[in-house]
Amino acid sequence: MADFMIPTDFGLSEEQKMMIDMLKKFKEKECPKDKIGEWDEANHFPVEVWKKLGNEGILGACFPEEYGGTGGNIIDETLITEEISNSFSAMGLAYLTGVCFGGMSILHYGTDEQKQNYLPKLIAGDWNFALSLTEPGGGTDVLGALKTRAVEQPDGTFLANGAKIFTTGIHVANTDILICRTDDVEGKPARGLTIFLIDRDNIGRQETDGDLLNQPFSQGITYHKIKKLGSHILASFEVSFEDVKLTQDQMLGERGKGFYNLLTTLNNERIVCSAICVGLAQGCLEEANQYALEREAFGKPIGQFQAIQHQLVEMATEIELSRLITYKAAWMQANNPTDPNVGVIASMAKMYTSDAAFRCTDKAMRILAGYGFTMEYHIQRYYRDIRQLVFAPITNEMSKNYIGQVMLGQKKSY
């Protein structure tokens, strides 16, 4: 019970248990909480930690051995993300974009050449991805808002123009994944989207200590940092594309099928997002519980007051439920990925865990009271960082719409 977590035998392998133990030690050594606080204040993403995660085999846990991975699956991704996000949710987000979105998309629908080119570098921690999907016109109605267009030229190349928003981590990414329109199919906005892989030109992040805040990404692509409330370690950007030249071999998946390809990795993305929430909430509980044991009022530890104890218990219970639904979704996705119920449980998990973690950060803030509000303590970071997860990568309202339609057979409301 030392970790405030009720052990349950989910049938994890010895390797998986060893991986979690190794990650705990890794975090203590390479990214202690005070260091994370400093990076957060400096808006700095530590690329050296990413590289070391690669060295330790963490980034390759869910990829086949032929690319340098160890052949695991979504359960490994879930365990890794939960453990990292316990103190370092921004790194959990980097893992979500780099491994679960970038790497997994290439694995699922990339060409052999793309897999050979990108996966070993990602797995080694030498590469990372950013995702340019959302546009200023809206993220929920993503098809309605998407205006970025790549127009085919007589020589078979494409010229892309448009604007994206919230592209996260592009300053430390080597490849931006652009989703844009190449074709119009009357009355079918989901058709005609194409995904392109755009590599950074000339300058590699290794040459600049990783931080390329003021560097253009490549010919025609510029980006500007968005000031935001949380996840300062992993900055987000407005990105503009002006006459960006793209070739056929930069296409990821088939032309015009981009939206359907995105759906392939959607369940994974939701499950890993849930794992970030579970980890973050658990970290919050550990901080708040320790504080309640040490902080005194009226001559006794505040944890002795039921008002405080009960809040801690409510947090612990919500986290247990969050973990259960997340592991259930991961287990279903690993064992029967074509089961349509996986989409429902993955959406439920994302919705429930983000709201539960949100409530946990609020309770922890109340327990730490004044000190929780100071930048010296870590709770303020958890409190800020969780906010985005209730509406990104998908809003909880949209998750409810999906569950209402698919599970309960209700009519589409929009």
Ligand SMILES: Cc1cc2nc3c(=O)[nH]c(=O)nc-3n(C[C@H](O)[C@H](O)[C@H](O)COP(=O)(O)OP(=O)(O)OC[C@H]3O[C@@H](n4cnc5c(N)ncnc54)[C@H](O)[C@@H]3O)c2cc1C
């Ligand atoms: C920090 C951060 C990082 C991000 N990183 C990335 C990234 O790396 N790449 C990327 O492409 N995008 C990224 N995003 C974008 C993110 O995916 C969108 O913010 C998200 O999809 C919501 O879109 P929106 O913010 O435009 O909200 P809107 O779509 O404008 O929605 C506003 C509100 O209306 C509600 N709403 C809309 N339609 C309905 C409906 N039919 N039923 C019920 N409610 C509805 C929504 O639920 C929400 O509450 C990021 C966002 C943030 C904040």
